[in-house]
Amino acid sequence: MVVLEQISTYFHLLAETALDPVNIAILFGSVLLGIIFGALPGLTSTLGVALLTAVTYGMSADRAMLCLLSIYVGGTYGGSYSSILINIPGTAASAATALDGYPLALKGEAGRTIGLSTTSSAIGTIISMLFLVTVSPIILHFALQFTSFEFFLLAFFGIMISGTLTTPDLVIKGWISGFLGLFLACVGRDRLQFFPRFTFGIPELDSGVEVVPVLIGAFGIPQIIQVLKTQIQVGNVQKLQRIIPEFKTVLKNIPKVVRSALIGVGVGCVPGIGEDIAAWVSYGAAKNTSKHPENFGKGEITAVLSTEVANNACVGGAIIPLLNLGIPGSPPAAMLLGALMLHGVTPGPMITFEHPTFIIECAAILLLASMAMWVVGITLAKQVVKVLRIPAPIFMPIVGVLCIIGSYSLGINIWNLYLMLPVGIISYFLAEMGYPIAPLVIGVILGPMADENLRRALMVSQGSFWPVFTRPVSLALILIILWMVLVQFPLVKRLKDGAVAKVFRKRSRK
Amino acid sequence: MLEKEKLRKADVFTSIVISLFGLWIISEAFKMPMKDSWGGVMNVWYVSPALLPLSIGIIITLLGLMLFRVALKAVGFKEFTNTVRWLLSGRMVGFLCLDTSARFYAIAVLFLTLVFMNLPRIDFFLDAVLFLFAFITMFYFYDDALMKKFLLFYLTGEVVFIIYFALGLDNILNEIYPFATDWLALCFLAGYVLYVRTSVRRNPDLRKRYRLALIVSLVAPFLIGPIFKYFLLVPMPKEGLVVAVLDYIWYLEFL
Numbered sequence: 001m002v003v004l005e006q007i008s009t010y011f012h013l014l015a016e017t018a019l020d021p022v023n024i025a026i027l028f029g030s031v032l033l034g035i036i037f038g039a040l041p042g043l044t045s046t047l048g049v050a051l052l053t054a055v056t057y058g059m060s061a062d063r064a065m066l067c068l069l070s071i072y073v074g075g076t077y078g079g080s081y082s083s084i085l086i087n088i089p090g091t092a093a094s095a096a097t098a099l100d101g102y103p104l105a106l107k108g109e110a111g112r113t114i115g116l117s118t119t120s121s122a123i124g125t126i127i128s129m130l131f132l133v134t135v136s137p138i139i140l141h142f143a144l145q146f147t148s149f150e151f152f153l154l155a156f157f158g159i160m161i162s163g164t165l166t167t168p169d170l171v172i173k174g175w176i177s178g179f180l181g182l183f184l185a186c187v188g189r190d191r192l193q194f195f196p197r198f199t200f201g202i203p204e205l206d207s208g209v210e211v212v213p214v215l216i217g218a219f220g221i222p223q224i225i226q227v228l229k230t231q232i233q234v235g236n237v238q239k240l241q242r243i244i245p246e247f248k249t250v251l252k253n254i255p256k257v258v259r260s261a262l263i264g265v266g267v268g269c270v271p272g273i274g275e276d277i278a279a280w281v282s283y284g285a286a287k288n289t290s291k292h293p294e295n296f297g298k299g300e301i302t303a304v305l306s307t308e309v310a311n312n313a314c315v316g317g318a319i320i321p322l323l324n325l326g327i328p329g330s331p332p333a334a335m336l337l338g339a340l341m342l343h344g345v346t347p348g349p350m351i352t353f354e355h356p357t358f359i360i361e362c363a364a365i366l367l368l369a370s371m372a373m374w375v376v377g378i379t380l381a382k383q384v385v386k387v388l389r390i391p392a393p394i395f396m397p398i399v400g401v402l403c404i405i406g407s408y409s410l411g412i413n414i415w416n417l418y419l420m421l422p423v424g425i426i427s428y429f430l431a432e433m434g435y436p437i438a439p440l441v442i443g444v445i446l447g448p449m450a451d452e453n454l455r456r457a458l459m460v461s462q463g464s465f466w467p468v469f470t471r472p473v474s475l476a477l478i479l480i481i482l483w484m485v486l487v488q489f490p491l492v493k494r495l496k497d498g499a500v501a502k503v504f505r506k507r508s509r510k
Numbered sequence: 511m512l513e514k515e516k517l518r519k520a521d522v523f524t525s526i527v528i529s530l531f532g533l534w535i536i537s538e539a540f541k542m543p544m545k546d547s548w549g550g551v552m553n554v555w556y557v558s559p560a561l562l563p564l565s566i567g568i569i570i571t572l573l574g575l576m577l578f579r580v581a582l583k584a585v586g587f588k589e590f591t592n593t594v595r596w597l598l599s600g601r602m603v604g605f606l607c608l609d610t611s612a613r614f615y616a617i618a619v620l621f622l623t624l625v626f627m628n629l630p631r632i633d634f635f636l637d638a639v640l641f642l643f644a645f646i647t648m649f650y651f652y653d654d655a656l657m658k659k660f661l662l663f664y665l666t667g668e669v670v671f672i673i674y675f676a677l678g679l680d681n682i683l684n685e686i687y688p689f690a691t692d693w694l695a696l697c698f699l700a701g702y703v704l705y706v707r708t709s710v711r712r713n714p715d716l717r718k719r720y721r722l723a724l725i726v727s728l729v730a731p732f733l734i735g736p737i738f739k740y741f742l743l744v745p746m747p748k749e750g751l752v753v754a755v756l757d758y759i760w761y762l763e764f765l
Contacts, residue, residue, distance in 0.1 A: 058742050169517060170580065176528055176573045183535060183566050190559040195542060197559055221621070228649050229613045393652075394722070397645035398730050401638050404625065405734060409744040417625045417747075425618065433524055434517055451562045458556035 009357055010133065014364040023066060030070035031372040032380070036387050037071065038078020040395060041088045042227035045075025045275075047399070049335040050216045053342065054406035061343035061355075066365050068339055069315075072332045073369040076275050076312050077121040077377065082388055084113050084304075093275030093314075096283040096307040103299035111241035113304055118377030119245050120257070120308035125370035127261035127309075128268065128316020132323075133363045139324040142473070143349035148457035149468050153477040155450035158327045160484055162272025162439040169434030171488055177430060178439035184209050184423075185447020192455055204415040212338040213407035213416040214423050214444050219331065220403040221424025222431050227392050243381050245374075253302055256286060260309035267310070268317020272442040274330030275311040282310030316366055323347050323359050326449065334441050342410065519593050521581035525574045532571030539564040609654040616648050616661045623668045631675060632695045633750030638731035640699045646723040647706050651716055656709060663705050667698045692751035736760075 017023050030052070037048035048071045056064035079094030084101035097117065104113040146154075159182060163174030187198045188208025199205040250257060260282040267278035286306035287296045296303050318329030319336070326348035328334035340347055351358055376384075407420040427437050461467050468474045486492045542560035543553050555561065582590060620641060628637040644664050648657045674680060674694070683690035703724065710716035738744040739753070740760055746753055 055737070055742065057744075170521075170577065172573050172577050172580065176570065176577070179566050179570050179573065183563070183570070186563050186566065192557065193543075193553075193559055195559040197542065197563060198538060225614060225617050228617055229610055231613070231649070231652060391650060393646055393649035394726055396649075397642050398726070398734075400621065400645065401642060401730065401734060404629070405634075405738055405744075408629075408747055409738055409742065412744060414630055414747050417629065421621055421625045424621075433520055447562075455557050455561060458561075463554065463556040 006133070006360060010360050010364055013357060013361050014367065017062075017066065017361075017364055018368060023063065026063060026067050027070050027368055027372050028376065030067045031074040031369060031376050032384070034071035034074020034076075035078035035081070035373070035376060035384055038075035038094070039081040039090045039384060039387055040390070040392075041082050041086075041090050042223055042392055042396060043399065044091045044219070044223065044332075045072050045078075045093075046219045046331045046335055047223060048072075048075045049332045049339070050212070050219055051399070051402045051406050053212055053335065053339040054409045056339065057342065057409065059343075061340070061345050062358075062361055064339060064343050065336075065362060066368075068336055069319075069362065069365045070369040070372065072336070073121075073125055073312065073315055073366065074373050074376070075332070076315055077118070077308070077373055078384075079311075080117040080121070080304075080308060081114065081381070081385060084110060084117065085385060086388060091275070093279055093311040094307070095276060096279040097304055097311075099283070099297050100300045100303035103297070104301065104304065107299055108239075108241070109299075110239065111243050112246060113301070114381050115244040115378065116246040116249055116301060116304055117308040118243070118374055118381070119247060119250055120305045121312040121377075122370040122374040123250065123257060124261055124264055124309035124312035125315055125366055125373070127258075128265050128313040129363050129366040129370070131265045132316045132320055132366065133360065135320055136324055136359050139320065140349055140352055143325055146349065146473065147467070147471065148453040148460065149471065149474045150477070152450050152453035152457055153468070153474050153481070154325060154327060155446035155453070157477050157481055158271035158446050159439055159443050159450075160481055161270060162442045163436070164484055165270065165273045165277065166436040166438045167434070168436060173433075173435045174439050177435045177437070178443045180430075181440035181443020181445075182447045182450065184214065184440075184444050186451065191448065191452055204413075208448075209419060209444065210411060210413075210416055211444060212335075212342065212410045213420040215335055215338055215441055216403050216407050217420035217422075217424035218427040218437050218441055219335075220399065221421065222428035222437065224396050224400055224403075225425075225428045226431070227396055243378050245378060249301060249305065253305055256302055256306055257309050259285060259289075260306045261313040264310035264313025265317035265320075268314035268329045269320050271321060271327045271329060272331075272334075272438045274318065274332070274438070275314040278314040278317075279307040279311040282306045312370075319362060319366075323351060323362060324349065328442065328445060331438050331441060334438075334445055337445055518581045518584040519589070521577055522585060522590055522593070525578035525581055527574075529571050529574030529578065532567050532569075532574055535563055535567030535570060539567055612654060612658055612661075613649075616657055617645075619661065619665060619668075620645050620648075623664075627668060627671060627675075628695070629747045631680065631691060631748060633689075633692045633748055633752045634746035635731050635735055635752035635756075636692055636695045636699065636750070637748075638735065639727050640695065640702070642730055643699070643706075643723060643727035644702065646727060647720065650719050650723055651710070653716075659709065660702075660706060663702060667702065671695075671698075689751040689754070696751070 033052070034045060034048055037043045038045055049068050052067060052071055056067050059067065075091065076093050079089055079091030080097045080101065082088050082090035083094040083098035084105050087098055087102040089095040089098050101113050101117070104110070159178035160175065163178040164171050167174030185208070187205055189196050189199070189206050196206060263282045263285060264278045267273060267281060283303060283306060286303055287293050290296065290300070290302065314330060318333040321327045321329045322333045322337055324347075326337070326346070328337050337347060345351070345355060345358065403420070404417060407416045408414060410416060427440065430440070431437055457467070468478055487496055539560040542558065542563070544555060544558045544560055545553050585593070624637060624641045628640070644660065648660050651657070680691045706720060710720050735746065736756065739746055739756070
């Protein structure tokens with residue numbers, strides 16, 4: 001009965017959103033903007049969501065989500081344009097697509113490849129939407145039984161796993177980045193006793209660091225510096241023929257579609273790691289299971305299908321922990337969290353009580369966004385591709401102005417800019433030194449959750465850590481965290497590698 | 511990101527900075543109430559506001575030391591001393607003068623002057639046009655010599671502004687003549703535009719790029735700004751000459 005009620009609510013919300021002309025205009029406008037952000041090398045869906053957050057300030061929470069989720073979906077897909085047509089990934093998420101997409105474009109199949117990436121991305125988003133509606137009630141059921149210890153450990157786990165998986169260099173650097181973010185979250189008056197921490201007597205710091213300007217600075221400024229410092233000039237854009245939706249190819253490869261979607265959703269659910277990792281994992285899986293792995297990298301159409309399904313499936317996957325636990329699954333989801341907080345929606349286990357239809361509404365938005373993306377992708381691709389000819393020194397300064405006015409307008413406070421710019425410049429240096437930015441951002445976002453819940457939990461247990469070992473979820477989390485740390489030590493690493501090799505040898509003998 | 515070998519060398523130094531930063535967090539955390547009374551509440555260690563900062567400080571210090579060990583092991587002590595010698599020698603200046611470094615300085619200068627100098631004092635639209643035009647002309651010509659030339663001109667103008675604001679001339683002049691600072695900024699903008707024009711007048715390709723830069727710099731702020739000012743009702747950081755003109759038109763004050 002409850003399921004039927006949920007399904008009817010879903011279709012009711014879907015119709016309500018789709019029948020409002022303003023919503024439709026926002027939907028198509030945002031998807032188009034997202035595709036442009038994704039297509040332009042140097043701009044990302046994270047930055048798109050960050051900049052548009054300021055514009056949604058005057059909207060209701062559901063309309064803001066419609067706008068931001070559409071940008072997220074469009075941005076994740078849009079990266080494939082530049083990957084396929086100029087061999088420069090528009091976003092990190094579409095880097096794997098370039099490996100086979102560009103060779104296909106060189107063979108004169110750019111239209112077919114873009115069509116396939118459009119259909120695959122739409123299907124990936126829809127499958128992830130199905131997971132969002134089916135998995136959320138289960139997670140929420142368990143999350144409602146969580147105590148402060150579990151929430152503290154979840155936040156800690158989010159920072160650690162994000163640091164471990166997103167680092168381009170040493171794992172230690174990922175963790176340092178995460179703890180620097182956690183430190184930033186400590187700035188301001190603490191929420192339990194209102195003691196000023198690291199405020200240096202500056203009243204503007206009393207309320208802590210504003211999350212959205214920090215996110216804009218951390219994602220926007222390093223991007224601008226990197227693109228203009230290296231002076232990448234876009235090469236020749238491959239000619240785009242008629243866009244073919246390629247339903248036949250999709251239908252022929254349904255098992256690959258399902259596998260890639262599962263990878264996308266799974267990777268998306270892991271805190272802090274995003275669409276790029278989903279695409280690479282899916283690419284690897286497709287290559288390993290292919291009958292002709294030698295064709296990969298030379299223009300294999302199923303490679304494009306696998307990466308595009310996975311990176312867009314990651315969108316829904318990243319929203320699952322965001323809405324149910326308040327832990328963002330990817331950098332754009334971190335931005336969405338900031339935007340939701342601005343609109344008075346606090347994601348987490350209480351979301352179904354405070355906003356009973358919110359998750360279903362997000363699912364309906366994902367479906368509409370994927371449909372709008374497909375329509376825009378198939379009909380306007382030729383026009384959108386023209387933006388690839390805009391040189392970076394023209395649009396990057398405009399992005400700079402948007403970063404500034406966007407950060408300022410959230411709170412109408414010039415102090416936000418004094419915070420955004422140094423964070424941006426420091427993030428640039430950190431990125432140059434091989435420190436990932438995502439854990440820093442996750443640290444800033446999850447810091448208050450970690451701080452409050454740790455102290456609350458210890459208050460209840462009178463300073464004892466024993467409850468951690470008596471509750472299954474917290475015990476599992478602490479064991480995973482310990483494993484993540486221990487496996488970095490050479491001795492444990494050797495033991496682990498040895499054990500894995502032994503298992504594989506035994507299996508191969510059998 | 512830097513190459514792996516350079517990265518490890520840099521890691522030796524950054525790890526020291528990170529460890530010191532961790533120690534500073536610990537020292538600051540010790541100043542927070544641990545067992546004393548704060549706001550009438552007697553503290554116990556586990557509810558102290560110092561609990562998380564202290565833990566973070568310890569972890570950052572330890573991670574910094576671990577990174578130092580890993581980096582030093584990879585680089586070797588001899589190479590480390592060579593790097594220290596390189597840093598202290600004149601060759602370091604050569605690195606700082608590289609074209610890629612100059613590009614970074616240009617971006618940093620443009621952002622820093624906009625945020626800390628111009629935005630709080632000069633009309634937003636003038637700031638945005640100046641920022642965009644300077645930014646685009648410095649990078650869109652793909653000529654580092656020109657970029658350095660324009661950066662020098664821009665810096666000179668900003669230094670004049672620093673002196674102007676430091677001496678408090680803005681308050682005095684604004685009282686005598688409305689929007690005096692904005693008029694000054696407009697003169698600087700016009701001067702910069704003319705300077706760029708004279709610098710590129712002999713090159714037809716650059717002249718074309720100059721025209722595009724000028725159009726984009728003028729159009730973009732007048733598309734973005736009004737959305738925030740009149741549709742989202744966000745007051746601009748500083749509303750001066752141009753905002754007054756726009757208000758006059760928007761609210762039909764001339765009717």
